[in-house]
Amino acid sequence: MWLQLDEEGPLHQQAYRALRGAILDGRLRPGARLPATRSLAGELGVSRNTLLQAYEQLADEGYVTARTGAGTFVAESLPDDRLGDAAEPGVASASDATPLPLSKAARRILSAAPRAGISWAIPRKHLAYDFRYGEPAYGDLPLETWCRILGRHARRASVARLSYGDPAGAPELRHALADYLRRARGVVCTPEQILVTHGSQQAIDLIGRVLVDPGDRVALEEPHYTGFSLALDAFGAELVPVRVDENGLDTTELEAHADLRGACVTPSHQFPTGAVLSLERRLALLGWAERETAFVLEDDYDGEYRYEGRPVPSLQGLDRAGRVLYLGTASKTLFPSLRIGWLVVPEPLVRAFTLAKAYADTGSSGLEQRVLAEFIEEGHLERYVRRARVRNGQRREALEAAVARHLAGAAELEGTRAGLHGLLWVPDLALQREAELRRACEARDVGIYPVRPFFTRPPQRSGYVLGYAALSEEAIEEGVRRIGDALEAITR
Template identity: 40%
Template sequence: MPDHSTPLVLQCVDLDSGASRPLYDQLYRDLRQAILSSQLLPGMQLPSTRALADELGLSRNTVLGAYDQLEAEGYLQSRVGSGTYVAQELPEALRSVRGESHLNPSSQRFSDDAGDASPLSERGGALTDLQLSAFRPDEKPRAFRPGLPALDAFPIETWSRLVSRRWRSLPASTLGYRRSTGFPPLRETIAAYLQESRGACCSPEQVIVVSGTQQAITLVAHVLLDPGDRAWMEDPGYPRAEGAFRWAGAQTVPVPLDREGLDVDAGRTRGDAQIAYVTPSHQYPLGITMSLSRRLELLEWANETGAWILEDDYDSEYRYEGRPIAALQGLDDAGRVIYVGSFSKVLFPALRLGYLVVPEPLIEPFSAAKSIVERCPPLVPQMAATDFLEEGHFKRHLRRMRTLYAERQSVLIESLREQMGGPVDVSSDEAGLHLTLFLDAASRDEAVSEAAEARGVTAPPLSFYAADALDQNGLVLGYAAVDAEAIRDGAAQLAEAIDAARSDGREEPSEIAAS
């Protein structure tokens, strides 16, 4: 029999089957708001997870996830053998909260003497809609969070020695403000490295040191685009790039992909743009390498229209068959390509070092913009990175990591085959730190991702990266950050999640549709 509080709880819950936010998170937010607004009073017993799941037509894991989060934050208390209750010790200030006040400032308005006013700008409100924090970094890497290198394999002792050596010999004169564009020897080393390994054409003056790829994309968006300008985005593609362009007030235009990369003809049918954001060496997240003919076609489009191309070369160093693909920037003889690189994947993300390579006419405006965004990047990490590259540590580390990541990728594919009982459909395995596992039509990727999260496995759904509806379901699986044992365990949990999502779909069709 349903608990006597079930009808009251149901009145507080309004799940949106078409929303991008996972169902467990919607339920968590609705219950939290009901507690804060005193619809659910301290000490009130809530329905059991099984009873509420039955009433809402959800899987029990979905309700468990919401209850666990509320309990962890102190809103609920579990009593062994008795049930789950609204916490007694909520602060009086929280118990007096009404409505949505302070909980979702991007979607509500407040009143003052001057009348209604939004607490956020339109740009700020638009950013919250992108759900960029849907997959937060974990304190400890776990299967299969994409975007992380093998932190446990980084030569930290060598790095520590280089940093210590620099600090011991650092003159007092260097402790003041430095150039906003970066440590000159590092810029020289980066330019030489890009010329040798990526086929880029650049001078040290064109290299601008930044605090990672995200700052680079944000700088490009604000320097080159006016509000209302259009930006072509790969679809599916990197959501944080879209966020940077929208923050600058640009209109993002999703452009589909084919086997050769960004479909330039499809982009033309959607209207020209002032910039195109691409990941040509290893498309994120599908792993496509843009063909030479498509690269030339994209360059021709930029030359014809006066548009810019932003080339994000985020993990080009990790190619397991043949030599790394040359950068698109090296083919550009008209100065239309801005190149972005980063040390996050080849060293470690917390270093926060990346670089822009801009055409010569853009050196001055980008240098000025960099000085506004960041007066000067931290000096000693730049010095240590210079030494790491110049003394050969970088090349040795890359060789070791290519071998390690190829092994971990192989373990992942083989583990998936064992757990799935046969061949699996994955994206290109020639490069990168992640694979996309394509699912059959019976497996909705959002539902599988939610089921995997409940089992301690992060597997972002491919649909999370897409603006338009995709023909395929899939999961983006990072394999670089965890060892073989964790990969095998993660594959087993993932197989269970796929089976669970299918089972929920058969027993509760509305659950899969709502996901």
């Protein structure tokens, strides 16, 4: 094929890069007509819209010109020729000039980056059976209601609404969240203790700024959510892995470490193993934090989704000593692009966190905050979460049944009592072959995600995080069947 997509980032960008490359290396000469979008879309296996976007970007940048009724043609004079050496910003820095020196934090960020990424936040190629973790069920979302409220608020422009707001968050959202969190998650706080952030990730970053000095030791679950380690590593924290078993973080091992500044945990549904922290260990963790004057970051990222047993209330609700920083997000109960999260901090820390947030970004977008406040106050969020819990429970059952049917004896699924993902262990597949199975699945249009990046020390066996919320039961069944097929093909 004369045009190849590089599989990095959104499809329209891939198509844009491929076409631009063909223009620059002369496969498409000045004045040549670009293929019709419909036929090229078929050839590349992308939608026509994707190609239209790519053609539009090429036209905006001067690589092609569109002539109504005649088609799209490569420009006679290319922007790269006109720009000379400075055409590629990255290439320009390859000149003799000394590059700007990076901070220690930036160097740490760069050196940690290849080891692990927040993998689900990186766009990937489209796969029909993608068990990509972190995706909610977009089709189930009450988007009409959301858009109705959004439209109403967008039309209500007034100076108070158009100007800067409280950097800690819109008061109406902090009130709505305080009530919601008490009802849904047993969180005990005043609205003033809530900081509205750009997703959980900004809250972790703020914790790094406010509570961690370079060299401070911070405990992490092993395996752990890389959103913690990558952010805290940038602040120079020394990360201390602590074992996790079927009851969550091993608090005895935690207590054996001296001089810890804090611990980051996912007690409602350990990420990625899915273990639920037992009550006994919750109390041990809080006792440790009180004695050691250490913080506990409780990331309650998907605590709303629990399918077996009684809902486990938050650790924060049990904390009497002001040690827990409770973290929640709209990414799982609504959708990730909203970029709204909430951090509940102990009262004495409110001012430091509010100032850190103000210096970081002067506060989050007022419009979305007011829409979310009304969405919560009118009961839409809780109604939706109840429905989504039932739907996701059905998807989870489909996943368990499909694993039992197609992978019996070859793989074990764990951690599905709560949340939106399970962890599929393939004990007989050596860790070195983890990527091979991922590739074999990808060749069958299935996306599975190795668990290895979430471990500080390599695990003993291969495993994959399987997100199921964004798939239908039929797709889950077919996807797992194909995983079985791929596994058989590579181990035959």
